[in-house]
Amino acid sequence: MAKRTVEVELSTTGLDAHGRPQRVPILTDDGGGGLALQAPPALEPELEGEHMLINIGPQHPATHGVLRLVLELDGETVVRCIPHIGYLHCGFEKIGEYRQYNQIIPWTDREDYLNSIGNNVAFALGAERLFGIEITERCKVLRVIASELSRIMSHLVWLGTFCIDIGAFTPFLWAFQRREEIYRLLEKWVGARLTTSATRVGGMAADIPSGWMDGLRQFVRTFPHTLEEIDRVLTKNAIWVGRTVGLGVMTPEEAINWGLSGPMLRASGVDYDVRKDFPYLDYETYDFEVPVGTNGDVYDRYLVRFEELRQSTRILAQAADRLPDGPVNIDDPRIILPPKSKATSEMESMIHHFKVVMEGPRPPIGESYFAVESPKGEKGYYMVSDGTAKPVRWRIRPPSFVNLAAIPKMVEGHLLSDVIAINASIDIVMGEIDR
Amino acid sequence: MNRFEVLRTGRAASNEQVATLKAVSHRDAPPNPSAAALSEKFGSAIQRREVIWGETIVYVDPASVYEIIRWLHDDPSQQYDFLSDVTAVEYRDAEVPIEVVWHLRSLPYRRFLRIKVQLPKGQPLEVASVYDIYRAADWLERECYDMFGIRFRGHPDLRRILMWEQYKEGFPLRKDFPLRGRFSRSEQLRQSLAQNPEARYSMEELSIADAYAELPEDMRKRLSQGERTGE
Numbered sequence: 001m002a003k004r005t006v007e008v009e010l011s012t013t014g015l016d017a018h019g020r021p022q023r024v025p026i027l028t029d030d031g032g033g034g035l036a037l038q039a040p041p042a043l044e045p046e047l048e049g050e051h052m053l054i055n056i057g058p059q060h061p062a063t064h065g066v067l068r069l070v071l072e073l074d075g076e077t078v079v080r081c082i083p084h085i086g087y088l089h090c091g092f093e094k095i096g097e098y099r100q101y102n103q104i105i106p107w108t109d110r111e112d113y114l115n116s117i118g119n120n121v122a123f124a125l126g127a128e129r130l131f132g133i134e135i136t137e138r139c140k141v142l143r144v145i146a147s148e149l150s151r152i153m154s155h156l157v158w159l160g161t162f163c164i165d166i167g168a169f170t171p172f173l174w175a176f177q178r179r180e181e182i183y184r185l186l187e188k189w190v191g192a193r194l195t196t197s198a199t200r201v202g203g204m205a206a207d208i209p210s211g212w213m214d215g216l217r218q219f220v221r222t223f224p225h226t227l228e229e230i231d232r233v234l235t236k237n238a239i240w241v242g243r244t245v246g247l248g249v250m251t252p253e254e255a256i257n258w259g260l261s262g263p264m265l266r267a268s269g270v271d272y273d274v275r276k277d278f279p280y281l282d283y284e285t286y287d288f289e290v291p292v293g294t295n296g297d298v299y300d301r302y303l304v305r306f307e308e309l310r311q312s313t314r315i316l317a318q319a320a321d322r323l324p325d326g327p328v329n330i331d332d333p334r335i336i337l338p339p340k341s342k343a344t345s346e347m348e349s350m351i352h353h354f355k356v357v358m359e360g361p362r363p364p365i366g367e368s369y370f371a372v373e374s375p376k377g378e379k380g381y382y383m384v385s386d387g388t389a390k391p392v393r394w395r396i397r398p399p400s401f402v403n404l405a406a407i408p409k410m411v412e413g414h415l416l417s418d419v420i421a422i423n424a425s426i427d428i429v430m431g432e433i434d435r
Numbered sequence: 436m437n438r439f440e441v442l443r444t445g446r447a448a449s450n451e452q453v454a455t456l457k458a459v460s461h462r463d464a465p466p467n468p469s470a471a472a473l474s475e476k477f478g479s480a481i482q483r484r485e486v487i488w489g490e491t492i493v494y495v496d497p498a499s500v501y502e503i504i505r506w507l508h509d510d511p512s513q514q515y516d517f518l519s520d521v522t523a524v525e526y527r528d529a530e531v532p533i534e535v536v537w538h539l540r541s542l543p544y545r546r547f548l549r550i551k552v553q554l555p556k557g558q559p560l561e562v563a564s565v566y567d568i569y570r571a572a573d574w575l576e577r578e579c580y581d582m583f584g585i586r587f588r589g590h591p592d593l594r595r596i597l598m599w600e601q602y603k604e605g606f607p608l609r610k611d612f613p614l615r616g617r618f619s620r621s622e623q624l625r626q627s628l629a630q631n632p633e634a635r636y637s638m639e640e641l642s643i644a645d646a647y648a649e650l651p652e653d654m655r656k657r658l659s660q661g662e663r664t665g666e
Binding site: 278366378 | 453454455456457458459461487488490492516517518519520522524525526527528536538542545547549569570571572573574575578582595596597598599607608612614
């Protein structure tokens with residue numbers, strides 16, 4: 001029997017008259033050994049009042065962790081969504097009140113674990129505001145490199161898992177392959193892949209090893225090719241567009257009022273980026289652009305994050321070129337440890353080491369809220385000091401917690417299968433939401 | 436505009452006036468102009484203001500915090516349209532009152548303001564909710580209630596969010612709450628084994644509760660005693 005091929009025209013914009021994803025014709029057996037196109041089935045007649053309750057999660061791969069959504073469905077349409085969180089609550093903020101500032105840094109790895117080195121940087125910057133420390137120029141550039149690498153890492157995980165949720169498998173492999181390269185770079189720098197604990201109050205745990213910059217430059221050179229490939233298979237793909245356009249729309253006013261931040265807010269058309277509006281680490285001297293969407297739907301969030309990957313690569317290239325020589329840590333013996341070789345060979349250095357480690361650096365009485373642009377949005381660390389070595393209060397302002405709070409607003413009225421796409425577009429990390 | 440290309444870029448060109456803060460002084464930085472405007476508008480409801488590390492803190496009277504934040508949000512000269520955070524601070528010194536903290540941002544003016552309210556101990560910890568000004572306050576206030584036991588008057592759904600609803604040990608971030616929890620390990624284990632998992636699935640909170648009422652009497656009885664429906 002001769003093989004027949006059927007070409008399906010997929011040149012639609014993906015939306016029907018109601019703004020819902022268009023139904024694609026189904027290929028069926030025509031009875032005579034060939035294939036025929038059949039019109040999509042008509043929508044089901046109204047089933048008045050018959051609501052069904054379903055539960056997604058907490059153990060479900062598409063909820064990106066231990067999120068539980070209770071959905072009330074009318075047919076396939078979500079009428080109500082009640083999120084339940086807290087399954088991963090570990091009391092980070094409580095534990096922080098019993099730790100010195102440098103001892104909190106390992107805990108910041110573990111909250112938003114896709115962005116661990118970015119959290120280290122954010123916490124160190126917040127603590128330095130509280131201590132009144134000005135860090136060195138080299139340290140600033142290294143921290144920019146760390147933040148942008150971790151933004152790329154986090155966005156790549158988001159991109160890969162988002163693709164899998166919607167049904168595309170290949171971009172996931174491409175994304176995770178490149179993420180692995182960043183992990184290798186981080187491992188060379190700080191010795192750990194995921195739980196980096198890379199910063200210290202007043203500096204970094206380690207300077208970059210020799211030859212590290214070549215690895216970074218190679219990554220910056222080759223990464224745009226991967227982005228082009230992913231762009232080619234996703235951005236104009238009819239299925240991709242059909243599954244994402246018009247879903248979970250937030251208008252700019254709503255997005256601001258619901259406290260969304262990061263790519264979620266920018267996809268709605270609000271050009272708020274902490275790096276531009278409340279700059280830190282001299283971000284105002286880097287040449288980069290803030291992508292802003294127009295419709296505030298899932299597709300625009302994809303476009304915004306995708307463009308942020310390109311912009312972060314640009315920042316990395318500039319940072320690699322401007323990295324100055326000089327010390328990484330500030331010159332303050334009350335805060336910075338002596339070199340380990342001295343601490344094990346000289347009495348004075350050993351006492352110095354002992355005092356700093358056991359007593360811990362003490363900030364003056366005061367408080368600070370330091371916000372950075374994390375991959376998920378505005379991440380803030382609010383610390384209150386009473387002059388002792390341990391904070392009175394350490395508060396994390398978790399961006400994905402506030403973003404997730406808007407999920408009932410975004411999914412209600414959409415189809416059940418769209419809940420997965422909308423949830424993936426928020427880019428949640430339960431470690432950060434539950435803390 | 437081609438639908439597939441993002442994107443107008445943000446205000447990259449217009450950022451000349453903002454720069455990374457350098458050498459911020461501990462107490463002497465200039466205050467946020469909104470603090471003076473608040474004092475002028477609300478008079479004695481503004482208790483005092485402080486500038487620490489360049490961030491302006493305004494202590495306000497607990498009774499009028501709602502009007503103050505409403506004014507900051509609505510007034511065209513202020514436009515604090517973005518609520519960053521709602522949280523609370525309890526100090527180690529038991530005499531010092533608990534503080535509730537709002538972090539507000541004005542996106543048009545690029546300003547940041549911290550509003551604080553002091554709630555003396557020994558009285559019910561209660562303050563007005565800003566839920567109808569900012570929807571962002573929904574979960575943030577729930578978390579603050581969950582962790583500190585501060586009741587936000589006017590919040591439509593103030594219940595625990597990170598801890599489970601039957602949690603009986605108190606409010607974890609209060610200073611009188613021990614790091615390991617109030618109950619012994621054996622008591623915690625006993626409580627968790629005795630929990631009724633069905634209760635967390637709270638069918639009554641959904642409108643499907645109508646269907647629940649139509650169930651046969653014996654089935655409702657068995658469900659209320661904790662039997663799973665077997666789905």
